[in-house]
Amino acid sequence: MPTITVYDAMAQALAEEMRRDARVLMFGEGVATKRPELVGEFGSARIRNTPLAEGIIAGTAVGAAATGLRPIVDLLFAPFLCYAMDELVNSAGKLRYLSGGQFEFPLVAISMTGAGWAVGSQHNHNVEAWFAHAPGLKVVMPSNAADYKGLLKSAIRDDNPVLFFVDIGLLYQPGEVPGGESLVPLGRAAIARPGHDVTLVSYAKTVAVCLQAAEALAATGIAAEVIDLRTIKPLDEATVLASARRTGRVVVVHEASRTCGVGAEVAALVAEQAFDHLKAPVRRVTGPDVPPPASYPLEQAFVPGVDAVAAAAKALVRKPH
Amino acid sequence: MPTITVYDAMAQALAEEMRRDARVLMFGEGVATKRPELVGEFGSARIRNTPLAEGIIAGTAVGAAATGLRPIVDLLFAPFLCYAMDELVNSAGKLRYLSGGQFEFPLVAISMTGAGWAVGSQHNHNVEAWFAHAPGLKVVMPSNAADYKGLLKSAIRDDNPVLFFVDIGLLYQPGEVPGGESLVPLGRAAIARPGHDVTLVSYAKTVAVCLQAAEALAATGIAAEVIDLRTIKPLDEATVLASARRTGRVVVVHEASRTCGVGAEVAALVAEQAFDHLKAPVRRVTGPDVPPPASYPLEQAFVPGVDAVAAAAKALVRKPH
């Protein structure tokens, strides 16, 4: 399998889907400047720069999606989604329902987030939980190049609005990407590493943290299973619950702030549906409830580390019950 | 104690705080039209109508708060907050931190939400969890007239940005409101009804649902404790956990959609911190993950009902462990 970066994996997905379906188009601030190869192949009607105005970029995507196109919009950094909340939440997420099912909204809104560039919380703010909480949307946040490609392709083919989050810490990470269609379905988690003593549930950059923690735990005789959610909504409850029931111990790990984050949802799910199998409390290891700072060491400290994850898992396994 | 509606309780809070502190002012779409008595007493500089533009209403409040005023803004219905997300989340919530503590943001953003007016999900959408998930904000959502008054006063005196949610289903409900200052501190939950068999945790209109469920449960010999969170952020973890440890059984109830809602946070908290005391799974009884519909019976069906809450509690109490 060829090894390419997440950025290139996404570029492949975009080109392949645009080739496959002439209704697919992409626009956003600098999209055409940054992807001249796509402009070359598909023309400037389908790859467009826009004015600097996230609201109308998103709104245009919503209107176009409802009337026959399949737009992809690049909204750059996740905090800028704040300017597009009405269009994404009140229009894309609700107008199908409010119209009694008259419209479909096949659109993808891409944005970047997460620690790595030391740019501070007006560029780095993990808000995926907002869109999981809002109705009518799907939310994807992959952890590796193959999934970035396979999930982006599935997102483009989906008939619903999909928020596609790119962890900037992963953007230039290489990974093996299979050739061919290599679709990854929405709503299906992956078992990134099997194990039977404790389950580490995560997504995006902290999947690697969990894998390293699992490696460290293995050295102490603890077999940790690592689940990569990949899609946050719809959440693959079955995979999470099956693992939780098997191991009886769950640590949820993510970079986003703790309160009402995706970790809260996973923990609540496990506490509700796998309670009888639990041998220990469900732990969350997450970013703190503060704005991510710019200063590099503080930014790094924001992200859950290998030691913290391993320690949380160890404490659960050691806990007598 | 005089009995007044939530609307009037809030009006008292506004008038008292404006009288107390000349830096307090209020603006929004129709604020001056709807509150002529405040215009009469405090003048048109301090009670202002605005153009129809939520972004600049919120942004103006943020800028004013940082430089010496203590603004209150009425943003009408919660879905309209989507137009003010940047100002509330990226500015009010983050600029203190990003500036290294140079500024304070004493502002209150009021908005209405919840079933009751059959107006559909572009007016009725419970998004309090979004603001609990975002850093630097406080979130309040009371359940009765006395708390609306006491918490609004505290919110106005707080030196931080406070999202103050008004459940429209409660707006014209009367309640006893004590005279005098009658401040209710932010961050403190109330035990609305004591009990020892099961804890029902809720806020806003579903507190009454829980109280009715508790009444019904009492008739079957089950003593339910009802906790009214009142403030969603900061969450009164101590009160919730003490009750959970005492009863060993927790049902979280709210109208907002389930995924990544406040109920997820409370359930996760309990599953993490009170695990050893739990006798049964933590249950959530919430609104579904769909946009609230307009049609009256469907809108009512969206809200957790007394029967569903009582049934969930009963199932936990009956569960052998």
Next chain:
Amino acid sequence: MSPFSSPALPSAAVPSIEHPEDLLEAMLLIRAYELRLSELSAQSGTPGTCTAVGQEAAAVGVLSALRAEDLILTNHRSAGHLLARGADPGRMMAEVMGRRDGYCKGKSGSLHISVRELGVVLTSTIVGGELSLATGVALSQTLLGRPGIVACFFGDGAAGEGIFHESLNLAAVWKLPILYVCENNEWQAFVHRRETMVGERIADRAAPYGIASATVDGNDVEAVRDAARSATAAIRDNGRPFLLELATYRQRGHFEPDDQTYVDAAELAAWKARDPIERMKARLAAKDGFTTGDFAGLQARVAARIDAAAAFAQASPWPDPAELLTDVYA
């Protein structure tokens, strides 16, 4: 490019409003529909609505200038646009009442009624929502090679939302065939327009974006139709957006019931004296020999339709409770 044929819009027959009497009858139908709903909501459990009483000439004048292939976006104050486009008042009332036979199965209520089969798409009650969506609808028309232009109705208040500015600018830069129709009715819920802007005209905001505009008497249905005809002709010709401002007045409250205590009585009276229906009626009488009897005939026809509509809506069942969970995802 247009190798893909997406479902044609609209798919149902759209009535043409041709003759002066048609204009009058269409306005009468809207008036009767809205007054009936106002009465119903004052008495019983029927939900309130945002009426556009006094603004009928705006809806009818513009709709009479559109073609069947054109698409329409509207907002909370949409009944006139829908009825002039040929929507069934019975299904509209059923929707307002939250009943199963409503155009949106009762899920919308009055505030966001879309009728895809008539090309009335994506109605939003978020002020400015329609402005945010119109550009995308027009982009579809252009890229999919469909002939119709897009008419987007909004209020003077919506022109205060930033998205208005973003929409106009993008439409200008991308050359999108949009007729922006601002019904400047002097009110923004409970705030008078004068409190929200310096100057009088929303249309002035078009020029900086390189967009042509016009303001006309929005209470003169023929003037509106003529202005809309020349605006749509320009759009069809050059593919660029146009902003048409209709100067009119909201004669009733923001949302029924509304006591209008905040309204200046003299201003209201002056505008009632310029009522669009009365004006058209007088013009017809003067020019075309339209008699009191003719008028009574129109009114009777309209009243019968509204009676039937109300009966239909009231007989329509509530949605099945299972409907709460459907239509979320495609």
Next chain:
Amino acid sequence: MSPFSSPALPSAAVPSIEHPEDLLEAMLLIRAYELRLSELSAQSGTPGTCTAVGQEAAAVGVLSALRAEDLILTNHRSAGHLLARGADPGRMMAEVMGRRDGYCKGKSGSLHISVRELGVVLTSTIVGGELSLATGVALSQTLLGRPGIVACFFGDGAAGEGIFHESLNLAAVWKLPILYVCENNEWQAFVHRRETMVGERIADRAAPYGIASATVDGNDVEAVRDAARSATAAIRDNGRPFLLELATYRQRGHFEPDDQTYVDAAELAAWKARDPIERMKARLAAKDGFTTGDFAGLQARVAARIDAAAAFAQASPWPDPAELLTDVYA
């Protein structure tokens, strides 16, 4: 009303930029500061920055027309505004590097540096953020009876965000004393301004709101200062907002390092030939007998300050890890 004295802003001394040589030196300091950071970020672990090389006349010209009591809002491309206001380049560099002695304790980095003691408040890197906040700052000035006006810097790109429109409209309706300063530098990150609007001038967008405006050569520091002086005089006199557009050009990339492959070489060369520093230098030589030696003296002084600043910043420790959790709530 102003019974409450809130903490005075600014509280530190603000330098006055009076003489032609001061204007030149202030521009040289900005240029040297930004080039030094560009070099550092190209080599090592120093974070990138958004430079305003080529735009120094805009910052210096406007700041030289402001008074100490005036407040300033700026954005991601703020170094010029801060330095011209008298900010310490050492503390600025420390902030860029995320160090403890930065103006914001390293939490901001380069993109949102505020310096309250100099009246540079609420810097936001959300494009349009400063526009959303300026109205509130101006409202405080007005209601608390403080004398200063508010200067709000933003780019041509920010004028595409809806909040620009909302801000201008509210400032006009509420009569807020704001000098809106648009640095039209022809670029919006990687998109040329021409791709984002029809027409050339952002200033044209002011008139519909009843706001006065002017466009001047933003690469002529004296022209900028003169225009800013008359604009601020008008604002101080009538209490109303004014939009001043400065036509300039971003000579370097959007964010260091940036290879500028997307930039038209001829356009860039034409603007470099109009470099504001070279122009002021030539003017001083022609009019005031300013010599090469005089210039070298200024440059040496500036270089020494920047050397010291870089040394200070590099010596500044990282923040204590506990700082991650502080400054969230008041």
